[in-house]
Amino acid sequence: MTAQPVIQAQNLDLTFQTADGPVHALKDVSLDIPKGAFVSFIGPSGCGKTTFLRCMAALEHPTGGTLTVNGMTPDEARRSRAYGYVFQAAGLYPWRTIGRNIALPLEIMGYARAERQQRIARVLDLVELSGFEKKFPWQLSGGMQQRASIARALAFDADILLMDEPFGALDEIVRDRLNEEVLRLWDKTGKTIAFVTHSIPEAVYLSTHIVVMSPRPGRITDVIESPLPKDRPLDIRDTPEFIEIAHRVREGLRAGYDE
Numbered sequence: 001m002t003a004q005p006v007i008q009a010q011n012l013d014l015t016f017q018t019a020d021g022p023v024h025a026l027k028d029v030s031l032d033i034p035k036g037a038f039v040s041f042i043g044p045s046g047c048g049k050t051t052f053l054r055c056m057a058a059l060e061h062p063t064g065g066t067l068t069v070n071g072m073t074p075d076e077a078r079r080s081r082a083y084g085y086v087f088q089a090a091g092l093y094p095w096r097t098i099g100r101n102i103a104l105p106l107e108i109m110g111y112a113r114a115e116r117q118q119r120i121a122r123v124l125d126l127v128e129l130s131g132f133e134k135k136f137p138w139q140l141s142g143g144m145q146q147r148a149s150i151a152r153a154l155a156f157d158a159d160i161l162l163m164d165e166p167f168g169a170l171d172e173i174v175r176d177r178l179n180e181e182v183l184r185l186w187d188k189t190g191k192t193i194a195f196v197t198h199s200i201p202e203a204v205y206l207s208t209h210i211v212v213m214s215p216r217p218g219r220i221t222d223v224i225e226s227p228l229p230k231d232r233p234l235d236i237r238d239t240p241e242f243i244e245i246a247h248r249v250r251e252g253l254r255a256g257y258d259e
């Protein structure tokens with residue numbers, strides 16, 4: 001990885017203290033994420049993918065090692081709104097319209113009304129939800145709600161987007177479409193994206209870098225730099241190059257299980 005890292009983890013360690021004893025969630029995790037990369041984290045349940053993402057967002061605090069986000073501590077990065085965060089569930093407030101859901105972080109940050117309106121229109125256009133501003137979340141399909149939640153994360157124009165299994169709950173056809181849309185969005189905006197998934201095809205289709213993790217304790221076992229071109233139609237998944245990368249990811253996951 002040659003470009004200046006936007007996220008840099010060195011020997012990161014995190015142990016949760018629980019009633020049942022310590023849980024070693026991350027062990028000796030070192031990773032550089034270059035600017036503009038699309039990095040997927042894949043690994044079995046409990047290997048620390050979400051915990052790692054939450055560390056980047058300053059929602060968890062490592063018990064060892066160092067982590068910088070845009071050259072700052074995660075706490076500083078959070079205060080300077082360096083990232084947007086998209087959760088597993090869309091997490092929209094049901095009593096607010098889509099527009100007012102997107103407006104909420106902008107209101108908290110003190111943007112004036114005209115600026116808020118401009119930004120809402122721009123991000124709704126980016127996720128192809130123009131015209132849905134006045135709808136309530138329950139009037140939208142699951143996929144549309146997830147797009148609205150991405151729009152909310154994009155509204156304050158952070159350089160980094162942290163996405164925790166955003167499409168896990170959706171059917172495959174909708175997921176395919178949203179995968180295409182996220183790639184288009186990434187290409188258009190040049191953001192750095194860290195993306196957690198359980199799906200090998202999703203990880204391979206989306207990423208410039210695939211980080212394979214293994215559990216107990218959670219650590220990185222492989223980082224695969226994708227040779228696939230940036231322009232990726234969905235049927236790239238049938239090419240030998242794609243299948244070869246998927247195979248390497250699967251082998252990495254299997255190795256983690258066998259240890």
Ligand SMILES: Nc1ncnc2c1ncn2[C@@H]1O[C@H](COP(=O)(O)OP(=O)(O)OP(=O)(O)O)[C@@H](O)[C@H]1O
Binds near residue numbers: 025
């Ligand atoms: N707040 C917490 N307190 C105690 N243990 C935790 C906490 N958060 C996570 N863990 C534990 O840390 C480990 C890693 O959890 P994490 O949610 O990061 O895994 P994951 O790879 O994202 O899993 P999944 O794919 O199921 O979402 C697990 O053993 C989990 O039980």
